[in-house]
Amino acid sequence: MIRTARALALAAVVAVAAGLPAHAVQPDEMxxxxxxxxxxxxxxxxxxxxxxxxxxxxxxxxxxxxDMRLIVRDRIVKGDSNDEILEFMVARYGDYVLLEPPFKASTYALWFGPVLFLLLAGGVAFAFYRNRSAAAGTSGAAAVPPPADLTPEERRRLDALLRDGDGPNT
Structure with missing residues (x-):
């Protein structure tokens, strides 16, 4: 019982620790x-x-x-404001470096790209499955030819078998 409680407590601590952000900042950078x-x-x-x-x-x-963390710290030591540091990093790496890029013409792809991609993928999937079901409905019937009619001789033999019950299995 105690061993189970310890195992559960350890599992809870590990689960909580796994959910915390892992900071990669090294002591020599601070x-x-x-x-x-x-x-x-x-x-x-x-x-x-x-x-x-x-x-x-x-x-x-x-x-x-x-390297980017060191640049940020270097700019802070030089006296730059937070906005000046962000502007410097954007000038160096582009708007993509911001986790929340500004909403402007050059960043529309960042803002709308995922939604457009999702809509495009949904449209392609819809068209694929619609064409697939339409093709299955028409090609399934055309792929198997209807059975041929019995010849008069085959019809007489069948009637005789059904009437007499003298088939090959009786």
């Missing part, structure tokens, strides 16, 4: 001033790792993400 480090973490949460694509640079272990 700023000595806690206020500046907190700003760096705040800015990093808004920047996408361009290698991992769906992680912010704080959570990514990619070398490029490390």
């Amino acid at each position: 700023l000595a001033d806690p206020a500046l480090e907190a700003r760096a973490r705040e800015v990093s949460k808004e920047l996408r790792c361009v290698v991992c694509q769906n992680e912010n640079i704080d959570e990514s272990n990619a070398e490029l993400a490390r």
Whole structure:
């Protein structure tokens, strides 16, 4: 009983720990001033790792993400504001580096691309299955020719068999 309780408690701790974000920031990257480090973490949460694509640079272990974290911290030490740092990173990597890119003509693909792709895939699937069912309805009947009519001789033999019950199996 106690062993089961311990196993359940350990499983709960592991499950909770697995749900927490894994920060890839190394101790040698951190700023000595806690206020500046907190700003760096705040800015990093808004920047996408361009290698991992769906992680912010704080959570990514990619070398490029490390370089981006160091750039953020360097710009903070130089006195840049958070907005200036984000503008610098956008100038260097493009709007895609922002986890929430601005809504403008050059980013329409980022905003509408997934929806358009989903609609296109749905349309292709609908057309495929509609054509497939239509083809099955017409080709199924045409693929099997109707049975040929019995010749007069075959008809007489069948009638005799049915009348007499003297088939080959009796």
